[in-house]
Amino acid sequence: MAMARVSPSSSARLLPYPLLQSFLRPFSSSVSHLCSSRRRSSPVAAAFSQASLSPHTVSEGQVMEAPSTSSRRPWKHTCLYYTQGKCTMMNDAMHLEKFSHNLMEDLPVSASAADKVKLQKLDYFLILDLEGKVEILEFPVIMIDAQSMEFVDSFHRFVRPTIMSEQRTTEYIAGKYGKFGxxxxxxxxxxxxxxxxxxxxxxxxxxxxxxxxxxxxxxxxAFVTCGNWDLKTKVPDQCKVSKxxxxAYFMEWINLKDIYLNFYSRRATGMMTMMRELQMPIVGSHHLGIDDSKNIARVLQRMLADGAVMQITAKRQSATGDVKFLFEDRIR
Structure with a gap:
C-alpha cells in the first residue's frame, strides 16, 4: 500500500461530541476504511482566540464548541491516519469533506502578532504531549518556527505497549480512545x-x-512540554521498558508552566488553566495527544506574541542522572 508522508491538521469551530462521533464512524467501521491573580491584556489576543470567551470548564474527552465567525470554516476532526502518513483516501471526496488534512488551519498566525515576537535563543520549538499512564500510547510533536510562530511540520505516532497483555491493551485502548471514536x-x-x-x-x-x-x-x-512529567519521568521509564x-535529545526541555509563571506572574496548573486565563477556546478533544499538542502550541504562540522569551527550564546531566531545574520560581 502506498504511504503518503504528510503534515497533518484540524481547525477552529468545534462540534458537540455526539456529532463528532458520527464523523468518526468511518474510522471505527473496518480496516477497509483505513486511510489503510492578574490578567495581562494583549493587543494580539484576537489573533489566537478570535473571540472573547468566558472561562469554561471542560471535562476529560469533551469537545468544546467555540463561537463561530464568518471567517471560520466549519471545523473537521483531523484524519489520524493522515497524521501518520497512512491515509489512502485522499481521492475520496466524502472523506475529505468529513476530515481535515491540514493541521496549519488550527495554528494560524497574523502578521501583526508575529511582529510582536522578541528574539528567541532557539530556531524551533517541538511541542510534545505524551498520552499513556502504564506505557506511552501516543507520541505527538508539533514543530513551530520560533520567530515567525508558524507551524512547520508535525510527527504523530500511536505506540503499541511491549509488556502489557493483549487483553489489557485492548481494554485500555477502548477506555482511552474509544470515547473519541x-x-x-x-x-x-x-x-x-x-x-x-x-x-x-x-x-x-x-x-x-x-x-x-x-x-x-x-x-x-528544544522540546516544549506542559509540565515535567513527559521528559523527566515517562520517556526514561518507557526507554527502560523498551530496553x-x-x-541525548531528551536531556533538556522547556516546561511551559514555568515560563508562564515567570512571564505572567501567575501560576497555571495545566493547559486548560492557561487557555481559560488567556480566553482561548480549546480546539479538538482534550486528552487526545495530537489535539493537546496543538492547543499547547497555540498557548505558546500567544505567549510569544505577548513578548515571552522561551528558555530551557530543566536539564538532565546524563541518561541516568538527576534533573536540574533552572528556574528558581517554578511549578512543583
Whole structure:
C-alpha cells in the first residue's frame, strides 16, 4: 500500500461530541476504511482566540464548541491516519469533506502578532504531549518556527505497549480512545516505541535538527512540554521498558508552566488553566495527544506574541542522572 508522508491538521469551530462521533464512524467501521491573580491584556489576543470567551470548564474527552465567525470554516476532526502518513483516501471526496488534512488551519498566525515576537535563543520549538499512564500510547510533536510562530511540520505516532497483555491493551485502548471514536485507528497504526523513536529520529534529521554523529543533541531546537512529567519521568521509564538507552535529545526541555509563571506572574496548573486565563477556546478533544499538542502550541504562540522569551527550564546531566531545574520560581 502506498504511504503518503504528510503534515497533518484540524481547525477552529468545534462540534458537540455526539456529532463528532458520527464523523468518526468511518474510522471505527473496518480496516477497509483505513486511510489503510492578574490578567495581562494583549493587543494580539484576537489573533489566537478570535473571540472573547468566558472561562469554561471542560471535562476529560469533551469537545468544546467555540463561537463561530464568518471567517471560520466549519471545523473537521483531523484524519489520524493522515497524521501518520497512512491515509489512502485522499481521492475520496466524502472523506475529505468529513476530515481535515491540514493541521496549519488550527495554528494560524497574523502578521501583526508575529511582529510582536522578541528574539528567541532557539530556531524551533517541538511541542510534545505524551498520552499513556502504564506505557506511552501516543507520541505527538508539533514543530513551530520560533520567530515567525508558524507551524512547520508535525510527527504523530500511536505506540503499541511491549509488556502489557493483549487483553489489557485492548481494554485500555477502548477506555482511552474509544470515547473519541478513534480506537480503531490506534489498533490499525500503533507500532512499538523503539520503532517510533527510529522514525522520529529520521524526521528530526530531515529537518536538520539532529545528527547522531554530533552527539545526539538537538540543533537550535528544544522540546516544549506542559509540565515535567513527559521528559523527566515517562520517556526514561518507557526507554527502560523498551530496553533502549535514553536518547541525548531528551536531556533538556522547556516546561511551559514555568515560563508562564515567570512571564505572567501567575501560576497555571495545566493547559486548560492557561487557555481559560488567556480566553482561548480549546480546539479538538482534550486528552487526545495530537489535539493537546496543538492547543499547547497555540498557548505558546500567544505567549510569544505577548513578548515571552522561551528558555530551557530543566536539564538532565546524563541518561541516568538527576534533573536540574533552572528556574528558581517554578511549578512543583
Amino acid at each position: 478513534v480506537d480503531r485507528v490506534w489498533h490499525d497504526t500503533a507500532i512499538p516505541f523503539k520503532e517510533v523513536l527510529q522514525q522520529f529520529e529520521e524526521w528530526i534529521g530531515n529537518h536538520n535538527l539532529w545528527k547522531k554523529e554530533h552527539g545526539g543533541s538537538l540543533n537550535s531546537a 533502549i538507552k535514553l536518547p
